[in-house]
Amino acid sequence: MDILLSRSLVEPDATHVTADQHTLLMLNSIDMTGDEAHALGAGRLNHGFASLGLRTMLSTQTLGAALEVLSRYFATCSSVFRMRIDYRGDVAEVSLRAEGRDEDRCEVLEEIWFNALYTFMCWFVGTRLPVMAATVARLDHPSVHRVHWAAKAPLTRGEISSLLLPRTCLQWRRQVDDVEEPVWEALRFWMDDDVGSAADVQTGLRSVFNRFEAPARATIDDAFNDRGVSDRQMSRRIKAQYGATFRDLRGDALVDVATRLLQLTDMPIDEIGAQLGYAEERSFRRFLRNRVGQTPAQIRRARVRAPRTSDQAVRSRIHALTRKMEL
Structure with missing residues (x-):
């Protein structure tokens, strides 16, 4: 494990890894076993x-x-x-x-x-x-x-x-x-698009909600406009599938992205609200207060700045390992 962490540029006592480091850990695990199946006894997969x-x-x-x-x-x-x-x-x-x-x-x-x-x-x-x-x-x-x-x-x-x-x-x-x-x-796209990456968090936001101009106002009809069933039927299906309403799931997604933007960027609060589809900053503030019991400013003050290894160094190693997997 010490060798794996060292090769992945992760400190032994680290409590957080970046998306890039997580990817490098995965690739080093593959490389160290010499088997894309991670030597798990399920049959061998070669690097290609x-x-x-x-x-x-x-x-x-x-x-x-x-x-x-x-x-x-x-x-x-x-x-x-x-x-x-x-x-x-x-x-x-x-x-x-x-x-x-x-x-x-x-x-x-x-x-x-x-x-x-x-x-x-x-x-x-x-x-x-x-x-x-x-x-x-x-x-x-x-x-x-x-x-x-x-x-x-x-x-x-x-x-x-x-x-x-x-x-x-x-x-x-x-x-x-x-x-x-x-x-x-494919891996570079994933790392660049990750909404948890402070370097490109706005791109990640647009990708997550790319189908909605105002995700806070997105409806079931927006999400399933070719479903062939009524909104009431679709609501019942969603509730039966995972025990929540479409509105609740949309709210969870909005809280998740809003929290990431507040804690990983210095974007003004009104701009974050506008990105999510709130016409007024006070509406965005009220949504967060009702949903999680905190204001945007309180969420921002709670952010944790994790120490980061050089992204360029991590990505250079990722690129070198992926070359072994290419045909």
């Missing part, structure tokens, strides 16, 4: 597996087509993973299952690639996907029954790892060109 998978996705034009070809790629080129896309009305479920001798280790492997798959999907369409709900197979996942750290969606435990998306997302078109280093480009 991820790169070739991304290249198969780039042979298509829509997200739905990319996932279908990726599913066939997994079935043909891997004894480890099985991927499926199932449809239930206006909802698409993208699921991933790792198969091998040790079920516990397979669940760990499943979680690793579950996050990678979501990263690759977002890179393909050039924005964060509006995930409705997520499941993971690991019983001890730290976010179970809360919110998935990457997809920002309600998370529960299930038999397999899966994402629930509005079916219309599968019609979204490819936004990236053929590139020489797809693994590096």
